Amino acid sequence: MTHEMSTRRVSCVDGTAREPDALRVLVVDDSVVMRQLISRILSDHPLCEVAGSARNGAEALDKVAILKPDIVTLDIEMPVLGGLEALRLIKERHPEVRVIMCSSLTAQGASITIDALLSGADDYVTKQHSGEMNAHAYDSLKDSLFAKVKAIATKRAGKKPGSANPAERQTVYVAQGTSQSTYRELSLDRPRVLTIGVSTGGPVALADLLPRIPAGFRLPILIVQHMPPLFTQMLAERLSKLSQIPVKEGVDGMEVVPGCAIIAPGNYHMRVVSRAGVPAVALSQDPHENSCRPAVDVLFRSVAEVYGGATLAVVLTGMGQDGLEGARALKGRGARVFAQDQRTSVVWGMPGAVVAAQLADAVVPLQEMCPAIMRHI
Structure with missing residues (x-):
């Protein structure tokens, strides 16, 4: 019709x-x-x-x-x-x-x-x-x-006539209240973990970001991508083939080790916990948060408990505002938060919520996120 x-x-x-x-x-x-x-x-x-x-x-x-x-x-x-x-x-x-x-x-x-x-x-x-x-x-x-x-x-x-060409470089800027004018000048604790939250547009964003991470990357990477069971497993397999570091779907009890990316499995919340001083993955089917399971907030809060301020959190493209309260918890411990910019996001819900709450230390185009991460660590 x-x-x-x-x-x-x-x-x-x-x-x-x-x-x-x-x-x-x-x-x-x-x-x-x-x-x-x-x-x-x-x-x-x-x-x-x-x-x-x-x-x-x-x-x-x-x-x-x-x-x-x-x-x-x-x-x-x-x-x-x-x-x-x-x-x-x-x-x-x-x-x-x-x-x-x-x-x-x-x-x-x-x-x-x-x-x-x-x-x-x-x-x-x-x-x-x-x-x-x-x-x-x-x-x-x-x-x-x-x-x-x-x-x-x-x-x-949101597309306006005369808007910037996506191929053009966009200036990275820092959230209000930060004393310096560029993320490279921020005074930061040295991170011990990189954690990422992403939803709509996430597979493509992760396929852009993770292959840029060099072999020998010294931090563990913990990721929540909103996806159902089976999909997260397939995504991890595809990303591992594309990347220089291994990418795995999380398993309960798995040790969190440097140079390995772990994606939360569909229909399970993923936390990081300390077991005899060793960070490890803990999975649960606790109630949905932000209508999501896995939820970014759940992971971010656990990272705040285990790693505190020695954390770099990245919020990429996604619908809704999952990750906002988790980012707030991380900032309360002294961690730093980077958000993907609006122009390169498929949906600027999740990163936009973090920026609107003035929790983002830097707002970065997707193609520049890896260089920003590497400079930070």
Whole structure:
């Protein structure tokens, strides 16, 4: 069902009022049930209009050229042309189109989704098979899709004519209250740990940052990336292949050692604890925080307890404000916090919250984050 845009608020045939700059969405899935379900969900969003649907990647390519959507929701496993191949061709021919992958909660789905994110997909949602779609699964898919659409709409609204070219270098600046004018002049305790919190846009951000970390890096790295089970395992494997240091999914009791990055496993909070004076990973399924498990706040608070001020915390792109209270706890112990800048963030929710609270010692473009870290330590 295609709805024509106008210069005023749009009223669609289903009676739903649309914003005048509503995002046009093409829904791609080989299941007619899932196409209808996702289309119905998106039709309920005032920022969306469903421009059409397609049954496979080949049909999607044709319809992207004709319908010119802003967003494509792209199933992964499809006949004729699969989601990963379709993604690469869409990004090659229509780089302005945002792509949200729709992944099943399987090892294969997780693996392909990570590959898709590292190949240019903007985000992903997880879905049950149509025959398993109960009310809870439907609400979860709806909430996730709505959040992704909102993030894309916010990012688009933030683009102003004449804005800086992303390739141009942006000045790093320091939070108010800091006596010096650049992070290189800060008087800091020597860090003993690097901890990172990240969400939406995180796989690509981590794939940019971690491979820049040199072999022999002398700090342990502890990471929370908001992702479900299986996805964090696949992400750790991909990042380890790309990086000069090992990247592992956290296991309860694992020692925290220099030169190794540990990613919190999906559906588990990850803390660092001191066992006989040796830092180690502790996992739990305590209640969600900030609607997340793992949560950045949980990790950051534990790091504050074990490492105190000898910590460098980095808050990268992500939706919401998970990490804000953890950053506050770290700052209270004398730690330093770097935040990714708005221009290079997919969503400036998490780092933006830290900056707004004046907890960031430096605000750094993603491409400059590793040099900033290396100068600091």
